[in-house]
Amino acid sequence: MNKTKQLFAGLILLALSLESAYADYTLNLMKGVTKVSNDVYDLHMLILWICIFIGVGVFGTMFYSIYHHRKSKGHKAAQFHENTTVEIIWTIIPTLILVGMAIPATKTLLELEDVQNSDMSIKVTGWQWKWEYEYLDNGIHFFSSLDEASNKARQVGSGIDPRTVPHYLLNVDKPLVIPTKKKIRFVFTAADVLHSWWVPDLGWKKDAIPGFINEAWTSVEQAGTYRGQCTELCGKDHGFMPIVVIAMDQPDYDAWVKKSLDDAKKGADLSAQSHAQLMEEGAEVYAKNCSTCHLPDGKGVPGAFPAISGSAIAMGDINAQAKFIINGKAAMPAFGKMLKADELAQVITYTRNALGNNVGDEIQPDAIQALLPSKSAPKETAKEIAPKTGTAEQIPVADKTKEELNALGKAVYASNCASCHQAEGQGMPPMFPALTGSALVKGDINAQIDLILKGKGMMPAFGHSLSATDFAAVVTFTRNNLGNSVNDLIQPSAIQKLQAELPAEANDDDD
Ligand code: HEC
Ligand code: HEC
Ligand SMILES: [Cu+2]
Structure with a gap:
């Protein structure tokens, strides 16, 4: 008896401590911030209550019958087989219940899939290990990667307590910005491996598959910041490519669009930089874009990602290296699309003169610009x-x-x-x-x-x-x-x- 009490007390304490440690985690699904996510929630509740009602009814009758008609009270089991009426009833009732549940479920599913009559489209491409967003209507285009603070803290032996990092692993450098109260259609694909785009508040998640397009849509009522993650399992770093969606009211969104388009026009800074400047900035570009595969110390992962330290390419002809990094090769992404000429010059100079390499040369942004495919x-x-x-x-x-x-x-x-x-x-x-x-x-x-x-x-x-x-x-x-x-x-x-x-x-x- 004492043992049972102790066990109960223990369980309650555990539940309480879990409750306080994960205060954000509640028992039920979240309602989210869109009409569809609320419909999904309501559908879930409806089906749940139907199941509870059936469960209580069936098990209640069963337990009542077992208890009150037990043998020790003198009851005898009735002996009958193949009762057509009963069989018809227990086929028809569940069928009616299933059809009754299928109607609201189908309605919600159709609504979830209906991408027609959208106000704007955004193409989302999954990359190892970042997201690319292209606004098909206004040409805004950028990559969104894990933020600096999380990226530093996550390195093995960084000594940084992740609990001190705001939104650890759920923050990015450039969030996806969308207007509120507009129907936004997303088209998903991937450039290398499978990814999966998930923002719980929107009420759905979608796989991003190389060579294949998936679609989804959303319309957010409330301005706010909504966070999510890549939920693909196979692969090294899907946990490090979070998603941040900022929904803005139309005037704020318009201002953001204008600013983004103006910034994009500015392009790369092609002025000459000192060796020290190239190296300093290059270290940052490397940490953000290359260290996930080639590791922070440049030692790579043998068999998958070659070492930069002592690499024949990083120590060979500088123009050949620049072309290699611009165009990519197999699992090495083509950075010509992702980085600006100045960032490329910095990271190339950095890989030649750091991480155990010491070639002693450098490349300037204008030389890189000449190698880039003509966008100008x-x-x-x-x-x-x-x-x-x-x-x-x-x-x-x-x-x-x-x-x-x-x-x-x-x-x-x-x-x-x-x-x-x-x-x-x-x-x-x-x-x-x-x-x-x-x-x-x-x-x-x-x-x-x-x-x-x-x-x-x-x-x-x-x-x-x-x-x-x-x-x-x-x-x-x-x-x-x-x-x-x-x-x-x-x-x-x-x-x-x-x-x-x-x-x-x-x-x-x-x-
Ligand atoms: C945002 C994606 C996108 C971009 C960028 C784009 N297209 Fe298209 N293109 C489409 C879609 C979607 C269709 C099908 C339109 C339809 O029939 O509804 C299409 C259709 C076409 C067709 C007709 C093909 C056919 O047989 O029906 C041609 C030709 C074409 N595009 C040329 C171009 C050219 C040239 C460019 C660059 C200047 C370009 N597109 C850029 C999405 C795009
Ligand atoms: C998604 C993983 C990934 C990322 C991120 C990445 N690389 Fe690579 N890198 C590779 C792979 C894989 C290869 C081998 C390609 C091959 O030869 O097939 C490679 C090869 C290289 C090589 C040639 C090494 C050799 O000697 O063969 C250099 C130099 C290099 N990468 C530099 C960079 C730089 C600079 C960055 C950041 C701007 C970067 N990489 C980001 C995966 C990656
Ligand atoms: Cu992923």
Whole structure:
């Protein structure tokens, strides 16, 4: 008896201490901050109460019968077999209950999957070990990685108590920002391995699969910060690629969009830097982007991630190393897309002169910029972009040869189209059609131009965002490359005329 009391007291104490240690953890599902997450919660409660009702009813009757009709009271079991009425009843009632539960469940599922009529789309790509976000409507594009403080504290032997780090492993350098009260459609994919995007407050999670597109949507009512994680299991560092979503009211969101677009225009700082500066900044770029695989001391993980210390590449020709890091190779990500020229110069200089290496040279941001795939093309020719009013005078554009158009088009394609239609034009059917063999690309050139000028569904309108020359180049490129050989071309001057006829850029702020 005493033993039982002690056990009970112990259990209660344990429950109390757990309760206080994990004060955030409650017994039930969380309600979340969207209509769908609340519907999921309500569905869960409804089904739970149905189960409790059935459980209490069935077990209650059973226990009552067993107790009150027991043998010691003189009861005798009835002996009957195959009672058709009973069998029909116990088939029909559960069927009705199941159908009754399936109706609200299907309703919620359909609502969860209905990505139509969204106000904006965001493409989410999982990488080892960070998230990439592309706002398909306004072109904002960035990578979101584990924040510095968590990253330092998580290193083996860091000596930092994780409890002193705010939002340990749940904080990022650049959060995903979304407007409140808007239907946001997400398309998920991955660049290397499986990942899984989960923010509990939104009420769902989605797998991000290489070469495959998954969809989901959300609409957040309340401005606020909502945190989540990659919930993929297999792989080394999924626990270190958290997700932070900040929902802002429309005016704040618009201000954020403007600032992000302005910042993106600034691009890399190409001014020359001293060796000491390159090294100092390079150490930080390395800690943030490279140390997860190559380890903080550069020793790597034999068999998976080669050591930087003593690496033939890090100690060999500096331009070859720069190209290697820009383009990546197998599991080594292509950093040309992720880091700016100055950051690349810093980290390359750092790997050559630290982590046990001592080559004694350096590379400057402008030298890196020259190696990067041309993203600056649209900027140089920005003057040519059709005036927004569609009436103002235009600067005439020069005709180009087919070779020139193809060469320029290749770069324009890489920076504007490949993220959806893929580098070789194979697309990601069914969401992003292949351009290789596309009837539209091989058909009437005017129909193709019209689609790219005006966009359609998830295909952005490029009429206002590409210069006439870049536009003509990319159209010519898609018709004569990527496995297509129509053998025609369009001149920038023809595009310029069409751009002038476009209505002024739609202003999709509805304030
Ligand atoms: C996701 C893991 C990962 C990350 C992050 C990563 N690398 Fe690598 N790295 C690799 C792999 C895998 C290889 C081997 C590639 C091969 O040769 O197939 C490699 C190879 C290298 C090499 C050549 C080593 C040799 O001698 O073969 C260098 C130099 C290098 N990485 C530098 C960097 C730098 C600088 C960064 C950060 C900007 C970085 N890596 C980030 C995985 C990674
Ligand atoms: C955000 C993703 C995205 C980007 C970036 C993008 N597209 Fe598209 N594209 C689409 C989608 C989605 C469709 C299908 C539109 C539809 O039919 O509803 C499409 C359709 C097309 C088609 C018609 C293909 C067919 O056979 O139906 C062409 C041609 C095309 N895009 C060219 C381009 C070019 C050139 C660029 C770069 C200047 C580009 N796209 C950039 C998403 C994209
Ligand atoms: Cu992951």
